[in-house]
Amino acid sequence: MRVVVLGGGYGGLLTTRKLEDRLPDGVELLLVDDTGDHLVQHELHRAIRRPSFTDAISIPLTELTERATVRVADVEAVDREERVVELDGGDSIEYDAAVVAFGAETAYYGIEGLEEYATPLKRLEHAAAVRREFEAVLEAGGGEVVVGGAGLSGVQVAGELAQYARDEGVESHVSVTLLEQRSDIAPSFPANFRDAVRDELRERDVDIRTETTVTAVDDGTVSLDDGEHAYDQFVWTGGITGNHGLGGDRPSVRADLRIDDRTFGIGDAVEITDAEGTVVPAAALAAVRASETVAENVTRVVEAAREGEPRPRLKQWVFDTPGWLVSVGDGAVAQLGPEVFTGAAANVIKSSVGVTYLAEHGSLRRAVSVVQEDLRDL
Structure with a gap:
């Protein structure tokens, strides 16, 4: 039998490590990732200001696994009916159980010019690009920096760039504006947390504009529902969409984290509603905490299949966070x-x-x- 884990982020890596200890002997465990490295995503923004931080947050998956075989490849499609994963280059992998954990991709919502002119922040190369663009603003004597999307990623990028300007002593020449379509920043989080985040941003002179929708972008101007905003640098963190490996979809899963009888989902790759009916936020912490349930349920499915038994009762996950x-x-x-x-x-x-x-x-x-x-x- 073969178990495949697709993606080496938080959910994929931690599920793999648990499966290494739990799967019966003789079951093959394969971890597929398009880079071969585990990226500590919640620290990625820090690489904008401190490139030396890159080595600390990017770790080869082969250093983090023991039993699992790591394969570097991009997942192009998952045929769940045939239980086959299609990889770039024409290769394919059959599986008996799978965990979809390859995260999400940046959503551009069909907004004209957005993907062409904005820089996302999902990978190390994105952090390097944001740094280069900001350095160009500094070299030009200052300018307008706009960050679209005020979830946690957008908050961290805006804070990092505002701090960068302070570090260089040019904060009076650089304006950082944070745009959010909804009525408040970090809209999915508790009110007292949002209030404190807003205060920290304002302390760094970040201009916060809520209830503001981006309608189009060109080379130098962000069109908004209430006017226009000129920019010298534009970073987009305004949402996520499904990975291309699932055709751009983010399947909805319930508390057993099961997409189908043999396929499970974790992290940003899926939309999760837990056992108490809570819609789980797309956050690293949620992926980390769900890995226990996914690993346990995959193990139960594999053991039942090996013994020719019917589908087992699966563990139900409740998202709790400290x-x-x-x-x-x-x-x-x-x-x-x-x-x-x-x-x-x-x-x-x-x-x-x-x-x-x-x-x-x-x-x-x-x-x-x-x-x-x-x-x-x-």
Whole structure:
């Protein structure tokens, strides 16, 4: 039998590691990823200002797995009826059970000019491009920087670029504007968390414009529903859509995280409603916490299939979180239970989260480098 995990992000990697311990002997475990590296996505924005951080947040999957075979390939399609994964180059892989974990892609919503002129932030090369574009703004003596989409990614990008301008002593020459279509920033998160994030952004002179819809983009102008906004740099973090490996779809799954009898989904690749009816946010924390249930259910399905038994009863997942965390330049906002922390306390929490993740799922060397970078912020 063969189990394939498609994608080496948070959900894919952690599910793979759990399956390495749980799958019966003789079951092949294959991890397919288009880069072969695990990217610590929630730290990606930091590579904009500090390119040296790249090595700490990009880790070869072969260093993080033991039993699983890692294959570097792009998934072009998943034929769930035939249980076949189609790869680039014409190769294919048959499977007995699969976990779809290859994340989502940036959504452009058919907005004219948006994909052509805006830079997304999903990969290391995107962070490098955002840095180059911002340096061009600085070299020109300043200008207008616009970030579209005020979810956590947009908040972190806007905060990082505003902090970059401060670091260079040119904050009076660089304007950073954060656009959000909905009525508030970080709209999926608790009100006290949103309030603290807004305060951190304003402390860094980020201009926040909510209830503002991007309708078109050209070379230098963002057209909005209430006018136009000139820009010298435009970064887009305004939403996600399904991965091309599933034809652009994000299948809806319930609390057992099952797409069909032998295929499961985790992370941004799917839309999840948990056992309590909660629509789970597309966030790294959700993927991390769902990996236990996915691994357990895949194992139950495999064991039942090997024994010729009917479909087993599957574990039901309830999304619970101890809180939320977002970086805003050299600052941070952390929510633990009902309490919200900013300043030094939030920075300590931010540092400990990064170090713990890398120490457990990456390497001590990379964890130490995170500490060294964070010490510069305190």
